[in-house]
Amino acid sequence: MALLIPFTGAAVLAIALPGLYRAKATILVQRDQEPVVAGAAALPADVETRFQTIREELLSRERLDAMVERFGLYPELRRRAPREAIIDRMRKDIEIQPKGSEQGIAPAGTIAFSLSFRGTDRVQTASVANALAESYVEENLRIRGRQAKDTADALEAHLSEVRARLDEQEARIGRYQQTHNGELSQQLAVNLARMQQLEIQLQLNRESRLRAMDRRDIVGGQIADPRYAEISGSPEASASRLIRLKQELEDLRTTYSDKYPDIARIKSEISVLESRQKNVPPDTAVRHPKAVPAPADNDMRTLASEEDRLRREIGIYRARVDRAPQREQEFAQLSRDYATTKELYGSLLKRYQEAKITDDLGGSSESGQLRILDAAIAPPAPYAPNRSRLMLFALMASLAFAAAAIALAERIDTSFHTVDDLRSFTRVPVLVSIPPLRTHAARWRTRRRFAWMALVTVTGMALIGAATWFFAHRNIDLVELLARGSTS
Secondary structure, eight states: OTTHHHHHHHHHHHHHSOOBEEEEEEEEEEOOOSOOSSOTTSOOHHHHHHHHHHHHHHTSHHHHHHHHHHHTOOHHHHHHSOHHHHHHHHHHHEEEEEEOGGGTSSOTTEEEEEEEEEESOHHHHHHHHHHHHHHHHHHHHHHHHHHHHHHHHHHHHHHHHHHHHHHHHHHHHHHHHHHTTTOSGGGHHHHHHHHHHHHHHHHHHHHHHHHHHHHHHHHHHHHHOTTGGGOOSOHHHHHHHHHHHHHHHHHHHTTSOTTSHHHHHHHHHHHHHHHHHHTSOGGGSOOSOOOOOHHHHHHHHHHHHHHHHHHHHHHHHHHHHHHHHHHHHHHHHHHHHHHHHHHHHHHHHHHHHHHHHHHHTTSOOSTTEEEEEEOOOOOSSOSBOOHHHHHHHHHHHHHHHHHHHHHHHHHHOOSOOSHHHHHHHOSSOOOOOOOOOOOHHHHHHHHHHHHHHHHHHHHHHHHHHHHHHHHHTTOHHHHHHHHHHHHO
């Protein structure tokens, strides 16, 4: 009895406990094929955030309540527990476990995770797991579509701002080019070439003036004195030559320094002519007024006017050349800002087009897409409880309990069963040993006692078995406790 009653209870417990089945679906996540910055095993921040959002949405009260109604889950619990307890129970039965690519589930650039559901019905468990996986994929598409639309709207607004800034910078560059036309660095070569042309024209103008002055002096000398051409060193010729040399010196100084050989030569001639004029007697002054022809004066005035124009124009181009480095710096700053804004605009435009395509496709682009890699199937056997282990434990515990009961009964019973027990108890010699005299009445009493013991044992086994069955046949919590104990 000490062996059978506890073994019966433990055996019925092992048999009556409901089986827990776990069905698992594997979902594959396609990641961006870009250089990983945050580490190969980590999801991008936006994808991870989206998965957390999907998880919370999937485990929301509304979603789980609809799933319970759809599949008729927890019928016994629904009769005796409030709705919140049923939702909490289903949250415990759902398990989402990420799996990295290093585990061999998916190639590099992807990651997978498993979504499992446990229950007492093997077919229903697989159906619920597949429904949860499909809901996960659908929710991912919905969230991606919403994110793509929000991203496209935000990029469109930002694109408008950058486009306005780009137009403003383009207008600013246009105004700058218009305001400083002729002084820009890209016009430097043209300005230098034009200035060189003007200097050549100025040199030609100087030569023309010198020739005009020579003609005027020759004509004027011939009018004043027919022998003028033959007289050398006359005061009129010296004065005319002095004027020409000074004009030529002034022209050369605009281009060359005082160390230039021609400038030194002309300065020496001017010094000689000025010293010669100081030594001329007063009575050798010109006694005949020069009658310079009007055409010579007109030529001189025209050439002088042309020379002034050329000098002014050369000054303008020289100022443009001098201001070119400053304009180059200013224009470079404007161009740099414009190039930066234009590059930003191009990048935003590309991202906007990609977001628009993703939005048009309903968020079904390759990046971060989910697909069910392995659908859940009905598990062939429950994962808990381990009935064979429980039976072995029950047998060992019953044997230990029976051994303890026998030891306790022997300790409580003070009667002597053998002569040796009596001799070990006292030093009084045992004279005779009388065997038990079994009468018919004694045999009936023994049989009745055995029958009562058998009846008590069978009744106890039946009561223990019934109570254990009633306690264990729907006790999922006990199964979970035993499963945790076996895995720890």
